[in-house]
Amino acid sequence: xxxxxxxxxxxxxxxxxxxxxxxxxxxxxHHLRRGEQHLPAFLRLNPQGFVxxxxxxxxxxxxxxxxxxxxxxxxxxxxxLLPFDPVLRxxxxxxxxxxxxxxxxxxxxxxxxxxxxxGLDEPSVQAWAADVNARGLAACEQLAGKGSFAFGDAPGLxxxxxxxxxxxxxxxxxxxxxxxRLLAIEAQCQTLAAFRDAAPASQPDAE
Amino acid sequence: xxxxxxxxxxxxxxxxxxxxxxxxxxxxxHHLRRGEQHLPAFLRLNPQGFVxxxxxxxxxxxxxxxxxxxxxxxxxxxxxLLPFDPVLRxxxxxxxxxxxxxxxxxxxxxxxxxxxxxGLDEPSVQAWAADVNARGLAACEQLAGKGSFAFGDAPGLxxxxxxxxxxxxxxxxxxxxxxxRLLAIEAQCQTLAAFRDAAPASQPDAE
Numbered sequence: 017x018x019x020x021x022x023x024x025x026x027x028x029x030x031x032x033x034x035x036x037x038x039x040x041x042x043x044x045x046h047h048l049r050r051g052e053q054h055l056p057a058f059l060r061l062n063p064q065g066f067v068x069x070x071x072x073x074x075x076x077x078x079x080x081x082x083x084x085x086x087x088x089x090x091x092x093x094x095x096x097l098l099p100f101d102p103v104l105r106x107x108x109x110x111x112x113x114x115x116x117x118x119x120x121x122x123x124x125x126x127x128x129x130x131x132x133x134x135g136l137d138e139p140s141v142q143a144w145a146a147d148v149n150a151r152g153l154a155a156c157e158q159l160a161g162k163g164s165f166a167f168g169d170a171p172g173l174x175x176x177x178x179x180x181x182x183x184x185x186x187x188x189x190x191x192x193x194x195x196x197r198l199l200a201i202e203a204q205c206q207t208l209a210a211f212r213d214a215a216p217a218s219q220p221d222a223e
Numbered sequence: 224x225x226x227x228x229x230x231x232x233x234x235x236x237x238x239x240x241x242x243x244x245x246x247x248x249x250x251x252x253h254h255l256r257r258g259e260q261h262l263p264a265f266l267r268l269n270p271q272g273f274v275x276x277x278x279x280x281x282x283x284x285x286x287x288x289x290x291x292x293x294x295x296x297x298x299x300x301x302x303x304l305l306p307f308d309p310v311l312r313x314x315x316x317x318x319x320x321x322x323x324x325x326x327x328x329x330x331x332x333x334x335x336x337x338x339x340x341x342g343l344d345e346p347s348v349q350a351w352a353a354d355v356n357a358r359g360l361a362a363c364e365q366l367a368g369k370g371s372f373a374f375g376d377a378p379g380l381x382x383x384x385x386x387x388x389x390x391x392x393x394x395x396x397x398x399x400x401x402x403x404r405l406l407a408i409e410a411q412c413q414t415l416a417a418f419r420d421a422a423p424a425s426q427p428d429a430e
Contacts, residue, residue: 063365064321076310079366080324083316090309102297103283109290114271117287117324122334130351134343144337158270159286 017041019061019069021048022219025120025180026081027068031219032176033085035210037092041070045221048125082116085173097173108167111159111174115181119152123184142188149185150194157195164204175205183216224248226268226276228255229426232327232387233288234275238426239383240292242417244299248277252428255332289323292380304380315374318366318381322388326359330391349395356392357401364402371411382412390423 018034018041020027034041046052046067053065062069062079070078078084089097098105121127123145131141156178161167166174182202185192192199205211216222225241225248227234241248253259253274260272269276269286277285285291296304305312328334330352338348363385368374373381389409392399399406412418423429 064325064362066325072310078310078313078317080317080320082320082324083313086316087309087313090312102294103279103285105297106285106290106294109293110285110287113287113289113324117289117320118271118273118328121325121328127329130354134347134351136341140341144341147337155271 017044017071019044019046019058019071020067021046021053022216022222024048024067025184026066026116028180028183028214028216029081029116029176030068030070030084031214032179032211033088033097035214036095036097036171036176036208037088039088039092043220045219047221082112085176095170097176099168099172104161104167107159107161108172108174111156111166112177114155114159115152115177119148119181120184122148123188146185146188146190149181149188150190152181153185153190153192153195153198157197160197160201164201166201171205171208171210175201175211178202179205179211224251224278226251226253226265226278227274228253228260229423229429231255231274232391233273233323235387235390235421235423236288236323236383237275237277237291238421239386239418240295240304240380242421243302243304243378243383243415244295246295246299250427252426254428289319292383302377304383306375306379311368311374314366314368315379315381318363318373319384321362321366322359322384326355326388327391329355330395353392353395353397356388356395357397359388360392360397360399360402360405364404367404367408371408373408378412378415378417382408382418385409386412386418 018030020043022045046058052058053067059065061071061077064079068081068084070084078087085097098108128141128145131144163169165171166178178198179202182192182198225237227250253265259265260274266272268278268284271286275288275291277291285294292304305315335348335352338351370376372378373385385405386409389399389405
């Protein structure tokens with residue numbers, strides 16, 4: 017059972033990964049804007065109070081999207097989310113971490129709420145989020161490898177992290193036309209149902 | 224060749240991992256407070272402008288501490304940085320990501336500089352960094368597994384991410400006595416030269 021939220025970029029990543037693996041998992045929505053991730057019942061699943069959380073049949077709960085996807089790739093190896101060569105794997109992981117560690121956590125709901133609480137006006141908060149997204153994507157534009165996807169001709173972890181972040185960047189008004197290589201990767205991903213079906217607008221809890 | 228900075232938590236992680244593996248690598252210091260990571264020569268190594276970057280003998284450059292350590296664990300498997308069981312591996316990775324993705328990037332030099340540029344006074348900036356550290360460590364206090372280290376009786380990725388973050392938390396004035404389990408893990412880590420020798424104060428570029 018995947019505990020998530022339609023618009024959460026981290027939940028979106030795990031949805032893409034599950035789709036690529038051909039694994040169907042029931043979804044449970046926790047409304048982040050209403051703060052449902054802070055309810056005691058959810059904190060028992062994940063003390064960090066973040067989605068996604070993947071609850072296995074035996075009650076084990078896995079958290080953190082990158083950890084969930086690494087587990088998924090270990091227990092359901094095909095199709096692989098990482099290439100075989102260790103250096104290339106490191107490059108794919110680095111690309112993913114630029115977005116999942118250095119970009120997305122700096123512009124999530126909690127951080128933006130904190131900036132507002134510190135007295136920043138709404139244009140400044142939006143500019144913060146746009147700047148964070150633009151910097152992360154600019155690095156990825158340089159770090160992307162060769163092929164029709166981010167690294168090679170099959171989709172994987174880098175693509176999975178890229179697509180939701182491009183979605184966030186657009187929401188915050190970033191001019192993504194500055195990143196032609198990333199947009200070409202995105203266009204390639206959109207040819208696959210695994211990516212299309214994972215989009216926020218296609219989720220039952222979409223608003 | 225490891226491009227780093229004595230006080231960078233992400234460089235510190237990689238130093239611990241290399242020490243645990245028994246691998247000696249020459250270090251090159253880039254003075255973050257003087258902005259040396261933004262110089263063109265460094266940006267050619269890492270377009271993101273972040274340390275650490277591990278430059279291999281053939282000129283390949285690996286970036287992002289978690290990606291560097293995953294590569295290291297793949298090419299030098301012993302002693303392993305992750306346990307064997309896939310679920311336990313996922314729990315170790317999640318613990319590491321709470322710190323490396325959701326904590327450290329929110330309190331690095333660039334973010335704190337940005338908060339100052341937005342007009343926040345120094346006490347507010349320090350309070351931001353303290354709060355970020357306290358939240359991450361509070362989650363990890365709950366997420367830690369059993370054993371003398373964070374997960375089991377051998378040091379690994381979770382311990383590697385924990386020790387530098389506890390260092391940061393203290394620098395920002397967090398009362399770490401609230402995290403007895405984490406402090407016990409830290410005490411265990413400090414019995415090992417691999418951890419002691421990686422500390423900022425033991426580096427040639429320490430100030």
